[in-house]
Amino acid sequence: MLEAVRLTKSYSSLPAVQELSFTLRPGQVLGCLGPNGSGKSTTVKMLTGLLEPTRGVVQFDGHNIRDDLASYRARLGYVPEEAHLYPYLTGWEYLEMIGTLRGMPRRNIELKIDSLLQLFSLHPARHGTIGTYSKGMRQRVLLIAAIMHDPEIFIFDEPLSGLDVTSALIFKNLVQALGRSGKLVFYCSHVLEVVEKVCTDVLILRKGVVIAHDTVANVGQILGQSLENTFLHLVDDVDTTRVARDIVDVMRAA
Amino acid sequence: MSLLTDPIRHHWNYYKERPFGRLVRLFVERIFRGGGDSDTEGLDLGIGLVLTLLAMPGGFVSILLFDKYGSLLQWLRGQKNVDTLLIAFPDEYFFIVLSMTVTGAIAVWRWDSIFPDRRDYMNLVHLPIATRTVFLANLVAVLFLVGLVAMDVNAASCVLFPMVVSASQSHFLFFVKFAAVHALGVVLSSVFVFFAVFCVLGLLMAVLPPQTFRRASAYVRGVVVVYLVALLCTSFMVPELLRRAKGPAPAWTFLMPSCWFVGLCQLLRGRANQALTEVAMLCLPGFFLVVAVALCMYAIGYRKYFVRIAEMTEGAATTHRWQKSQVGVLLDHLVLKSPMQKACFRFVGKTLQRSETHRLVMTGVAGLALVLASQALMNAYEGGRPAREAALSADALSIPFIITFLLIVGLRLVFEIPVDLQANWIFQLTVDADRQESEPLARKVILVSVLPWIAAITFGVYSRLEGGAVAVLHTVVVVVWTVLLTNIMLVRFRKIPFTCSMPVFKQHSIVILIAFCFGFLIYVGSTAEFEASALTEPLRMLELLPVAAMAWYIPHHLKGSTIDLEKRLIYEESAARTVELLRLSE
Numbered sequence: 001m002l003e004a005v006r007l008t009k010s011y012s013s014l015p016a017v018q019e020l021s022f023t024l025r026p027g028q029v030l031g032c033l034g035p036n037g038s039g040k041s042t043t044v045k046m047l048t049g050l051l052e053p054t055r056g057v058v059q060f061d062g063h064n065i066r067d068d069l070a071s072y073r074a075r076l077g078y079v080p081e082e083a084h085l086y087p088y089l090t091g092w093e094y095l096e097m098i099g100t101l102r103g104m105p106r107r108n109i110e111l112k113i114d115s116l117l118q119l120f121s122l123h124p125a126r127h128g129t130i131g132t133y134s135k136g137m138r139q140r141v142l143l144i145a146a147i148m149h150d151p152e153i154f155i156f157d158e159p160l161s162g163l164d165v166t167s168a169l170i171f172k173n174l175v176q177a178l179g180r181s182g183k184l185v186f187y188c189s190h191v192l193e194v195v196e197k198v199c200t201d202v203l204i205l206r207k208g209v210v211i212a213h214d215t216v217a218n219v220g221q222i223l224g225q226s227l228e229n230t231f232l233h234l235v236d237d238v239d240t241t242r243v244a245r246d247i248v249d250v251m252r253a254a
Numbered sequence: 255m256s257l258l259t260d261p262i263r264h265h266w267n268y269y270k271e272r273p274f275g276r277l278v279r280l281f282v283e284r285i286f287r288g289g290g291d292s293d294t295e296g297l298d299l300g301i302g303l304v305l306t307l308l309a310m311p312g313g314f315v316s317i318l319l320f321d322k323y324g325s326l327l328q329w330l331r332g333q334k335n336v337d338t339l340l341i342a343f344p345d346e347y348f349f350i351v352l353s354m355t356v357t358g359a360i361a362v363w364r365w366d367s368i369f370p371d372r373r374d375y376m377n378l379v380h381l382p383i384a385t386r387t388v389f390l391a392n393l394v395a396v397l398f399l400v401g402l403v404a405m406d407v408n409a410a411s412c413v414l415f416p417m418v419v420s421a422s423q424s425h426f427l428f429f430v431k432f433a434a435v436h437a438l439g440v441v442l443s444s445v446f447v448f449f450a451v452f453c454v455l456g457l458l459m460a461v462l463p464p465q466t467f468r469r470a471s472a473y474v475r476g477v478v479v480v481y482l483v484a485l486l487c488t489s490f491m492v493p494e495l496l497r498r499a500k501g502p503a504p505a506w507t508f509l510m511p512s513c514w515f516v517g518l519c520q521l522l523r524g525r526a527n528q529a530l531t532e533v534a535m536l537c538l539p540g541f542f543l544v545v546a547v548a549l550c551m552y553a554i555g556y557r558k559y560f561v562r563i564a565e566m567t568e569g570a571a572t573t574h575r576w577q578k579s580q581v582g583v584l585l586d587h588l589v590l591k592s593p594m595q596k597a598c599f600r601f602v603g604k605t606l607q608r609s610e611t612h613r614l615v616m617t618g619v620a621g622l623a624l625v626l627a628s629q630a631l632m633n634a635y636e637g638g639r640p641a642r643e644a645a646l647s648a649d650a651l652s653i654p655f656i657i658t659f660l661l662i663v664g665l666r667l668v669f670e671i672p673v674d675l676q677a678n679w680i681f682q683l684t685v686d687a688d689r690q691e692s693e694p695l696a697r698k699v700i701l702v703s704v705l706p707w708i709a710a711i712t713f714g715v716y717s718r719l720e721g722g723a724v725a726v727l728h729t730v731v732v733v734v735w736t737v738l739l740t741n742i743m744l745v746r747f748r749k750i751p752f753t754c755s756m757p758v759f760k761q762h763s764i765v766i767l768i769a770f771c772f773g774f775l776i777y778v779g780s781t782a783e784f785e786a787s788a789l790t791e792p793l794r795m796l797e798l799l800p801v802a803a804m805a806w807y808i809p810h811h812l813k814g815s816t817i818d819l820e821k822r823l824i825y826e827e828s829a830a831r832t833v834e835l836l837r838l839s840e
Contacts, residue, residue, distance in 0.1 A: 048683060049683075050679065050682055050683065069686075070688075070689075073683055073684060076683075078683060080679060082676070084674065084676040084677040084679060085674075085677055086601075086605075086673070086674055086677050087674065088604065088605070088608035088609055089601075089604055089608075093600070093604065097597045097600060097601055098597075098680065100593050100596050100597035100600075101593060101594060101597040101598075101680070101681075101684040101685065102593070102684055103593040106586075129608075145680075
């Protein structure tokens with residue numbers, strides 16, 4: 001079980017996340033929603049151990065993850081928001097490096113990379129350098145890197161960015177399958193429909209504070225509306241139709 | 255005054271904000287800051303810093319020459335009736351090759367950013383701008399860059415060197431004439447070499463298919479860097495050969511543009527002998543030819559690459575066969591102990607092979623090592639000594655020490671140059687920062703890449719020339735010295751190579767630089783001198799043991815006395831702050 005206990009992170013006294021608490025149990029897929037600057041990325045970085053909280057702790061199976069960060073990270077699969085990869089390495093070489101860094105047996109590494117590259121339709125491009133890959137191809141490399149060591153916890157930060165329709169569908173089904181097989185999944189996204197479809201629970205952040213945390217069905221029922229309308233109501237009290245009309249007016253102004 | 259400057263400023267502001275002026279600014283910034291096709295490699299120095307660094311060598315060398323030209327110092331040394339122009343000749347030649355080397359290095363370094371790239375294409379082609387406007391704007395930016403670099407590299411030497419030379423002269427006119435001729439020589443040589451590099455690479459670009467060019471370009475640039483280093487090293491010998499030349503110019507002078515430009519300077523001063531006059535005649539035709547060819551190559555390259563970027567597939571994957579390296583498997587079993595070392599060793603190797611910046615720096619270092627080693631070899635054979643005798647001279651014995659010193663220092667230096675810092679998250683996520691494996695990793699990388707071949711060649715050559723005993727002794731000294739130097743160079747090293755931001759400039763950096771120079775003299779000169787006298791009496795070699803023991807103990811002791819916190823792996827270099835905030839409010 002992964003637990004965030006009163007997590008707070010401040011940058012030069014400015015709070016990015018305040019008193020964030022939630023629990024993620026095996027089999028649960030927790031979607032994290034929020035507008036830009038709501039603290040999603042900071043939360044993800046604290047959950048992965050890349051960022052130390054100013055206050056509060058992240059606990060895995062009752063232990064503070066910072067007490068033994070290495071063993072926690074060995075059980076973690078992470079897909080970051082931006083696909084920052086080494087462009088001069090080939091897809092195969094990059095994944096081989098990740099597998100070796102994670103201490104996987106060599107034979108296992110080769111078998112898994114080969115199979116996963118086939119399944120993610122990257123096999124023909126495996127010996128091309130990442131610099132020549134499209135955004136979607138890079139994203140698929142990141143996905144393979146995150147799942148190849150069979151981790152217990154998955155943290156996905158905008159994982160569908162740049163993926164084509166087929167790969168996105170495969171990935172959405174994969175997330176649901178991971179949940180069903182008892183893994184812990186933390187899923188950050190801007191795409192409400194995807195969160196609605198693949199997550200069991202949802203956490204909505206606004207200005208670094210949790211404003212809603214419940215099952216997807218319950219959050220929708222709060223206002224008797226879809227998740228999209230509930231999100232807009234809770235997070236941004238903005239008349240989107242009016243804003244769009246104003247944009248057109250400004251555009252057409254002489 | 256404002257009557258004159260106001261219209262100029264008004265026109266400048268007007269043209270600066272016109273589409274063409276804005277494009278030129280965009281391209282100038284791109285050339286300085288790097289292209290956009292590949293991700294940035296983390297060596298993004300500001301324009302001001304780049305210009306300052308470029309101007310520094312000429313300034314430093316000029317200041318160091320005060321000692322040579324001061325009339326009081328000449329008088330104290332008993333030098334009377336000194337022919338200032340005669341003694342300035344080798345220095346002028348040095349300034350010309352220095353200017354050519356620095357400018358040539360800039361052309362090689364910035365080559366990838368000279369042409370508009372895919373990012374420019376994607377941002378510009380949909381705008382109502384004709385491709386010829388983009389072509390002309392980029393050309394203006396390139397010409398502006400050439401002019402700026404030529405002026406900047408030579409600015410200090412154009413003022414300081416003539417001042418130093420004319421220090422003992424009573425006429426101001428001497429200073430003016432000397433400065434004008436010197437400035438003409440160095441600026442022309444700078445512009446020449448920039449366009450010459452442009453010609454070589456542009457020609458390849460025009461002839462080869464894009465994929466082949468991309469692969470060949472790195473090697474050709476490496477060759478150009480080695481040529482530039484060799485050119486700088488000619489300043490020790492060529493001026494004397496040129497001064498002594500009787501009759502027509504030797505054939506080799508026609509192949510060395512640095513001789514043309516120094517010949518031009520001497521011709522304009524009326525001090526050229528027949529050889530210098532002949533080579534000076536090549537100067538202007540050669541200059542204009544190179545500029546013309548470079549511009550043609552630019553036009554062809556532009557047409558071939560920029561205009562057709564859309565036709566080139568972005569995600570074209572190379573499908574070369576992947577071969578499992580047996581050496582890699584062997585290293586995994588024998589040398590590399592942990593998964594971190596196995597993964598990072600390959601990462602370091604591939605970065606050194608494929609990252610443009612790192613490869614260029616290492617090529618420059620290897621070129622310098624090659625040139626210095628060649629000079630040592632030539633000195634060893636001076637006077638037609640037989641091979642067996644030459645091999646035991648200090649010059650010949652110093653060759654493996656020269657090579658190992660420069661390669662070890664070079665590798666240590668490139669480890670500090672980051673590559674795609676944003677991509678280091680994967681190491682932060684997977685490598686245990688407290689396990690202190692970075693130093694053993696870096697040591698293994700250095701020793702594996704330097705030691706086996708240098709030891710094999712040293713042993714092979716000396717066992718053939720001097721027999722087994724001498725070969726073993728010399729090889730053992732080379733191996734032990736290489737290991738000890740590596741240990742010293744890696745004191746307090748706590749980063750995975752290429753994954754940490756560049757170290758900040760510290761006040762003691764100059765001291766470190768001077769220490770490297772002294773280190774080179776001790777490591778190379780003193781060891782080779784000692785070996786030359788001791789190899790024939792093997793027992794004397796034991797005298798090296800206390801030195802080796804001390805060199806082993808110092809880094810070992812320093813490592814032991816470092817607290818655990820300072821051994822932790824880092825991904826960001828931070829400057830030591832005078833005042834530390836406690837951040838109690840957070």
